[in-house]
Amino acid sequence: MARVVTVDDAADPRLADFRDLARADRRPDRPGGRGLVLAEGTVVVRRLLASPYPPRALLGVARRLEDLAPDLAGADVPAYVTDAATMAEVVGFHLNRGVLASADRAPAPDLAALLAGARRVALLEGVNDHENLGALFRNAAALGVDAVLVGPECADPLYRRSVRVSMGHVLRVPFATSGLGAAVTALRDAGFTLAALTPGGDPGALAELAGLERVALMLGAEGPGLSGEALAAADVRVRIPMAGDVDSLNVATAAAVAFHATAGPAGSAS
Template sequence: MIVEVTDLDAVELSAYARLTDVALRSRHEPAKGLYIAESSLVIERAVAAGHLPISFLMAPKWLESMRPVIAAACGGHDDGGDVPVYLAKEPVLQELTGFRMHRGALAAMRRPSLPQVSEVLTGARRVAVFEDVVDHTNLGAAFRACAGLGVDAVLITPRCADPLYRRSIRVSMGTVFQVPWTRIEPWPGDGPQEGVEALRSRGFTVAALALADGAVSLVQMEADPPDRLALVLGTEGDGLRRETIAACDLTVQIPMAGGVDSLNVAAAAAVALWATRLRS
């Protein structure tokens, strides 16, 4: 149903209010079981992944172009059917959300339950593991690299940022919906079937991407990559924890030049995943 926004304090609009407040969003989204998808492309990819909308929010000028996406999400109803499609003029949207909307629309989506690690790893041959990556932009960019370079699954550690945070989704261009992912806990793990061992027991070679003594060159791994590979990448600045590196099967290092010792985690992921991609 199409609803014109006249009352910015309406409780049904609370999901969209003050989206620039990181502390509010990080508390609200997991607790309320929703996330915010921004732009027609991202919403379309969320819908294609089977995620269900709670409501849409946009300026009137975007309604016609959004109707096919709305219909796909709402059982063929291009007006949303029972799902509210809120329309508001751009100054009102900016007052409500706290930023200028340049990408057409927002949608409040139901947050899906996370699958089990075993479910995500079934049939996988290339896995990326992100340890404590706390920057939403970096995580979104890393997911985009994973989707584009043929990664079968992504695992994130308990302290990692939320891939379904609005900025992560936006930077990933909605590819967070394309690659199966879940959180792995405990990490790196102390016993059988925990953490690194959960990967190793399924036949993965677990490789830490880190600056460390005894690390092999990525060039060497590229020449003869394992059939099943899990690449582990660490947080911005500090990189992987020592206990994680010790738990992995080997450590891999990207050859660098120009006095630069390392790359941004998303860039490092792209380089390493390209070098070790499946050739057939």
């Protein structure tokens, strides 16, 4: 059971995981920081507590921690309860959601093991917007994508904003960080067809992917899209058929359409 501890001093050192989150140079979820995972709000905190990420502590107002009581029954962590004003002083801004949780990162999965049981995966190159990345992971969870491979130029999926926008689903969709060459090799070794989403692709090819046993959907950043190297590595180039003179969609939206189109006759993946 979580240990509920009342705190009324914003300078209490036990609240270090949550301090000054508005200051970019001190946020613990930033690259170069302490590498923590931070969840905001009861829904996302609940998903964190059910995830492979080991929780460290919670901070919240009494009402929000009471809402989480059933989820905290099996959690051996401190839950610091305070008022909204003290919480805002600690965090550095007013938090409407009223509760935060911190966790350590889970060990990165082995790439081959991650792909072994997957049918559909997303391979991301240069997706460097945290909100797009969070939305993409939420779409992946909703539409049955088995895993996500994140290129080194992508934003951090476990950055606080990505976790929040994903509604915590980034904590349940398996992912690994991999360079393009290693990812392509691993996908080919595992029998995947690599499909690059690009405005210059075949609008009729997307639907055909649903009948394939294993598909990796390659998605690039807003604006530049996939690199020449990524396009050259693809087995097929596809695009989403669109009306008028619109040639592209937001990457998270495009991903959702592609995830749905390739789900197969049952409407979902494995």
